[in-house]
Amino acid sequence: MVLRIESPAPPIKVKGWLRGKPLTNFQPGKVYLVEFWATGCGPCVAAMHHLMQLQEKYQTSGFEVVGVAASEEGPTAEETRTSLDAWLIQRFPNLNYRIAFDYTGEMNRLWMKASSSLGIPASFLVDRDGRIAFIGHPAELDDVLPKVMDGSWRSSDEAKAADKGRIDRNQRTARELALTEPTYAKLQPALQAENWKAALSAVEGGLALVPDNYGFRHTQADLLLHKLRDIETGLPVMRQLVEDAIDKKFEAVFWMVMALKQLFDPSTNNSHLPHAERFAMGKELSEQILALSSPQSDGPLKFVWYVPVAQYHYECGNKVRAIELIDVALKSLDFPEPMPDHIKQYYLV
Numbered sequence: 001m002v003l004r005i006e007s008p009a010p011p012i013k014v015k016g017w018l019r020g021k022p023l024t025n026f027q028p029g030k031v032y033l034v035e036f037w038a039t040g041c042g043p044c045v046a047a048m049h050h051l052m053q054l055q056e057k058y059q060t061s062g063f064e065v066v067g068v069a070a071s072e073e074g075p076t077a078e079e080t081r082t083s084l085d086a087w088l089i090q091r092f093p094n095l096n097y098r099i100a101f102d103y104t105g106e107m108n109r110l111w112m113k114a115s116s117s118l119g120i121p122a123s124f125l126v127d128r129d130g131r132i133a134f135i136g137h138p139a140e141l142d143d144v145l146p147k148v149m150d151g152s153w154r155s156s157d158e159a160k161a162a163d164k165g166r167i168d169r170n171q172r173t174a175r176e177l178a179l180t181e182p183t184y185a186k187l188q189p190a191l192q193a194e195n196w197k198a199a200l201s202a203v204e205g206g207l208a209l210v211p212d213n214y215g216f217r218h219t220q221a222d223l224l225l226h227k228l229r230d231i232e233t234g235l236p237v238m239r240q241l242v243e244d245a246i247d248k249k250f251e252a253v254f255w256m257v258m259a260l261k262q263l264f265d266p267s268t269n270n271s272h273l274p275h276a277e278r279f280a281m282g283k284e285l286s287e288q289i290l291a292l293s294s295p296q297s298d299g300p301l302k303f304v305w306y307v308p309v310a311q312y313h314y315e316c317g318n319k320v321r322a323i324e325l326i327d328v329a330l331k332s333l334d335f336p337e338p339m340p341d342h343i344k345q346y347y348l349v
Contacts, residue, residue: 002114003114004135004167005135005163008130008131009026009131013110015103016100017100018069018084019097020097023098026130028128028129031145032126033064033124033125033145034066034068035047035051035065036107036111036117037120037121038070038120041120047121047139048092051067051097052095055096063149066097068102068107069099070108084101111124115135116171123135125144125148127154131154133153133154183203183205187202187206194227196223197228199223200220203220217237220237221237225262229272238263242259242284253293253305256285259281264282264312279315282312282315289309295328303332306328306332
């Protein structure tokens with residue numbers, strides 16, 4: 001079965017329920033968010049606080065969040081369930097929505113695989129007619145959910161374009177995964193054995209197949225600059241990575257942040273890198289990141305984006321600016337509403 005917008009929602013077939021009453025079927029007239037997540041998925045955990053807010057905001061309008069933990073790993077179903085329950089008690093003692101637990105793979109088969117969804121978090125909105133209205137990332141819910149609630153989304157051109165875009169992206173990702181899997185099969189053992197030359201050979205073989213794979217390019221730069229300390233070869237690779245990130249060839253601030261971390265991660269010894277070039281690249285990346293996400297704008301991702309920018313300013317000797325940026329990053333954790341301390345601690349550890 002292929003699952004996309006307009007499809008009837010598949011059933012909820014789970015091994016048990018950890019929070020809330022069991023949901024046997026989708027009631028007509030209600031809107032449901034079926035959210036696939038896992039405790040080891042940072043973005044999933046980051047989204048949970050916001051899902052609690054959505055549940056609170058829309059519950060009187062016939063809306064329910066259903067979290068589905070279908071990717072937890074453990075030796076047995078019972079041990080995995082017990083571990084998950086303990087995690088929920090510690091991290092989200094006041095969770096206000098249902099949590100289903102599936103160890104059999106049935107939910108992944110019915111929902112994730114059927115929709116060609118390749119990763120979590122994955123959000124499925126089921127509208128008042130019991131049909132799939134949206135499949136995507138929870139970050140998109142603020143814009144989409146109100147339109148699903150009022151019935152204007154599912155049949156709109158915007159919804160159809162979004163679903164087509166999602167399918168096209170997933171197909172491209174699936175093709176890329178098929179190309180990259182053999183490389184990772186060689187790369188991971190080499191990295192674990194700290195055989196840096198074999199790792200570099202593997203990743204360069206991967207880049208020959210997928211030249212714009214950022215994971216490979218990031219690993220290539222790290223191997224050359226920090227593991228093999230081949231500055232002559234590594235610096236041009238790093239410069240090109242910085243240029244491509246700034247040109248938004250990869251179309252995400254994330255790539256610039258990762259490039260900056262390559263150069264200014266405090267846990268990495270960068271003393272062997274040429275000072276002038278390192279700081280010139282750091283200046284360019286930091287300015288671009290701040291231009292795309294200014295301290296005056298809102299958004300929770302500043303905690304991820306601003307920390308390496310602050311480290312750059314700290315190493316430049318501008319400690320006052322570094323402290324200002326860290327302060328903005330910490331305050332961003334309280335966007336759009338104050339984050340409970342026990343969840344905030346998850347990011348600060």
